[in-house]
Ligand code: KG4
């Protein structure tokens with residue numbers, strides 16, 4: 001079964017082609033244009049998706065020596081995300097589905113992240129814990145069966161990736177912040193600044209206080225230090241942000257007795273996080289780097305599972321910017 005996977009929920013246009021659940025090709029266009037504004041501008045994002053999605057679909061078919069006639073099903077993100085971005089992918093999927101006469105299925109972006117490690121690695125048996133860390137979400141989810149979720153904790157304010165983005169903007173490293181912070185942190189001393197490690201109630205997360213601590217430190221250092229101590233600030237911030245994730249994971253394992261962890265979403269690309277997971281000495285898995293940020297392959301991968309269970313969507317499906325799990 002050939003599936004076209006489409007992702008346009010935020011500022012990445014993702015188009016992928018899969019055959020029987022195996023990724024043939026995964027194309028991601030990250031919209032750099034937003035970096036000059038320090039964050040995603042929704043209207044610009046949707047214009048870029050409009051320009052790219054058809055072009056990328058044509059390219060991916062051509063490069064894989066396929067035609068639209070070879071597509072058996074279309075999987076598309078229908079939430080959560082920016083409404084005007086979601087609408088581009090969803091309406092494109094509906095139009096294509098109608099014109100070539102194949103079914104389409106709407107995929108929950110968060111669920112697609114949760115299953116994304118298993119594009120590459122053997123699928124876990126249930127139950128397992130999923131740490132979902134992206135620009136829009138930070139949650140620990142107990143996954144007891146296929147699509148059987150219990151959200152054990154979520155962020156009370158900023159998402160983890162969002163805090164990387166905000167701190168990066170604050171210290172002049174630009175957008176997206178995660179990769180920039182990680183790069184500068186490699187040159188810095190992570191013990192240089194004693195930023196707090198956020199640990200609110202139980203399994204909830206909070207990143208706004210940490211961000212404010214960085215803001216105060218940065219505001220109060222001299223102009224010269226502002227230039228030279230950026231790597232130290234980046235490293236110290238990264239250490240606190242990641243320690244918070246690890247504290248919560250340890251607590252979740254203790255509370256549930258589940259010692260199998262899957263980590264996904266944009267922040268799961270972070271090497272410092274992966275090193276900390278390694279040190280935990282438990283069974284853990286994270287996606288291949290290309291499947292950490294938003295991509296069409298993870299949408300197609302979950303879409304394939306849904307099609308196999310007989311799930312498909314009809315044309316009345318609406319984009320849902322606030323879609324969550326269950
Ligand atoms: O999953 P994703 O592509 O989009 C959402 O669904 O939100 O995640 C994007 C987020 C951004 O906040 C970005 O700064 C963060 O993931 N990110 C990282 C790294 N790479 C991307 N954060 C920390 N370290 C990284 N290496």
Ligand code: ZN
Pocket residue numbers: 109113134135265266293294
């Ligand atoms: Zn995402």
